[in-house]
Amino acid sequence: MSLAESIAPHLPYLRRYARALTGSQTEGDARVADLLRAVIADPSVFPQHLGPRIGLYRLFTRLSGPPRPAVPVEAPAWEAKARENLQALPPYPRQAFLLVAVEDFSAAEAATILDVDTHVFGHLLGVAGHELADQLRTEVLIIEDEPLIAMDLESLVGALGHRITGVARTRRDALFLARDDPPGLILADIQLADGSSGLDAVNEILADREVPVVFITAYPERLLTGLRPEPAFLVTKPFQTEMVEALIAQALFFDTRARLAPAEGRAG
Structure with a gap:
């Protein structure tokens, strides 16, 4: 199976993650498109030893960097509130929260994606928990x-x-x-x-x-x-x-x- 074939089933979920991370479908899709262009230009950048799903999210994290403030867009009230809650989180705890809460990665897998050890990842989740609890x-x-x-x-x-x-x-x-x-x-x-x-x-x-x-x-x-x-x-x-x-x-x-x-x- 080619690299393109192995990662294709996971792209819709990466787009979902990118949208939640940036707060914008346009911005999220642009970052996913940047990732695909990078892989096409040099397939060796893809960390194939991690497997297609974890490798895809890991490369996305490495290439896109910390999330930037989102551009406000029209959305249903519930989605707007969820987006507001997310955007209030610091960037890296936001990523940690989304990886386990939305993308259903284990803590160990999410730590690998963010390239941190499990202790640091636990701290990021704790920060997310405290920040959301305040809201x-x-x-x-x-x-x-x-x-x-x-x-x-x-x-x-x-x-x-x-x-x-x-x-x-x-x-x-x-x-x-x-x-x-x-x-x-x-x-x-x-x-x-x-x-x-x-x-x-x-x-x-x-x-x-x-x-x-x-x-x-x-x-x-x-x-x-x-x-x-x-x-x-x-x-x-x-x-x-x-x-x-x-x-x-x-x-x-x-x-x-x-x-x-x-x-x-x-x-x-």
């Missing part, structure tokens, strides 16, 4: 039965500027707290103190109101089976603070709802 402050319900983890989450959420509506250790507590003080975001463990299900609690809350959810579990393989709806945002225990911050920012930024089928078996 998207809300009320957060924590559903977590392990006291130390609950304390960590309370500290993290509070440091981001959100208000904590309560910490629930059981499904019953979660439903009571959600009714008493409706949250704008839920952080939910899966297996709770009394053996009840965090998934069931979340599904019952979502039956009454729409709210983004970040799930927390030590056993992600029990949720990512492909046999039922899977969570849009999933944190694996033990978690890194920067990743939780980034996922909270993603959930609020895209206002993504999550609903899973009732739990089958134990997951914690």
Whole structure:
């Protein structure tokens, strides 16, 4: 397969990334066109050892440099607001956020694309999380039965500027707290103190109101089976603070709802 054939399927997604990065379809397409001209002129510039998808984004990053301020364009209200949120981020955290939130790269892959180590990439995600949290402050319900983890989450959420509506250790507590003080975001463990299900609690809350959810579990393989709806945002225990911050920012930024089928078996 030729280089052109291998990268062609990924170009629409690179155009999407370039548009989100620059805030302009015209500017984004111009940068992608510059990349293609560079590859045609000298195919050796393409980092083929990284594979076609990661290599394409890596070369785009190297050739285009940091994003410049976008030229305002007409857009639907929701898109304009999302663009405004993105443009408020510093350039490199904006890239880090888009690579994991929109393009669905892993943290390691995104670090390779930006040519930084994973520690630096984690810092960039953390900056993005803090910056977006400043724009998207809300009320957060924590559903977590392990006291130390609950304390960590309370500290993290509070440091981001959100208000904590309560910490629930059981499904019953979660439903009571959600009714008493409706949250704008839920952080939910899966297996709770009394053996009840965090998934069931979340599904019952979502039956009454729409709210983004970040799930927390030590056993992600029990949720990512492909046999039922899977969570849009999933944190694996033990978690890194920067990743939780980034996922909270993603959930609020895209206002993504999550609903899973009732739990089958134990997951914690």
